[in-house]
Amino acid sequence: MLWIIFMLLLFISSMEMLTQNRWKKQASAGLLENCTGCVLCSEENGCITCHHRLFLLIWRDGIRQYGMCVHTCPPGYFGVRGLEVNRCTKCRSPSCESCFSRDFCMKCKDKFYLHKGQCFRQCPPSTTAQPGTRECQETCELGPWSNWSACTHEGQTCGCKWGVETRVREVLGAAREEGAACPALLETRKCRMRKHCPGEKTEPKNKGKKRQKKPKTEPHTGT
Numbered sequence: 001m002l003w004i005i006f007m008l009l010l011f012i013s014s015m016e017m018l019t020q021n022r023w024k025k026q027a028s029a030g031l032l033e034n035c036t037g038c039v040l041c042s043e044e045n046g047c048i049t050c051h052h053r054l055f056l057l058i059w060r061d062g063i064r065q066y067g068m069c070v071h072t073c074p075p076g077y078f079g080v081r082g083l084e085v086n087r088c089t090k091c092r093s094p095s096c097e098s099c100f101s102r103d104f105c106m107k108c109k110d111k112f113y114l115h116k117g118q119c120f121r122q123c124p125p126s127t128t129a130q131p132g133t134r135e136c137q138e139t140c141e142l143g144p145w146s147n148w149s150a151c152t153h154e155g156q157t158c159g160c161k162w163g164v165e166t167r168v169r170e171v172l173g174a175a176r177e178e179g180a181a182c183p184a185l186l187e188t189r190k191c192r193m194r195k196h197c198p199g200e201k202t203e204p205k206n207k208g209k210k211r212q213k214k215p216k217t218e219p220h221t222g223t
Helices: 002-025
Strands: 036-043 046-050 054-060 064-070 077-080 087-090 096-101 104-110 113-115 118-120 127-129 133-139 162-168 171-173 186-192
Touching: 046 054, 077 096, 104 113, 104 118, 113 127
Parallel strands: 046 064, 054 087, 113 133
Antiparallel strands: 036 046, 054 064, 077 087, 096 104, 113 118, 127 133, 162 186
């Protein structure tokens, strides 16, 4: 009877040792294909802890979660370094591609525009969409155009055939954001000037032309 109990205990002890050895193999970094960069790894759940320079990324599939160690967090996540483990934390907004914190987006996914850390399908009022940067930029509130100025050319209002006249408008309310997109505040157009200034002596059109003398006709004498 004692011999049977001894053999049973020996069998249990052997099984525990096999289990521990199996776990040590799984815990060794790089021994398993799905445990690259891991300090501690599970065959079912992947990485549990990573080397201090790597981030632990947790994928969730229903009630199951799977961990892997990465150098940089993928789109939709941002890295948070901690004393024990560095983690990739998911951005709260599903339309955010890159975020600074959970609620502050830095870059939006396609078909979305970024404005003050949030992603919008259409830019809010008083902003304009910038297709190049995919951002919403605040615009200026402008006043009406002034009347056209006098037609001038190099500071003169006369003495030339063509000149330029201008009109301006002012910004009524300063934009709430630096670098706001403001339309043109000044316009110019070509205009016709007075060729002769008041008081200027004008030369007659026929001045300088020699007056042609009429040929003398001799009286006709009969024979």
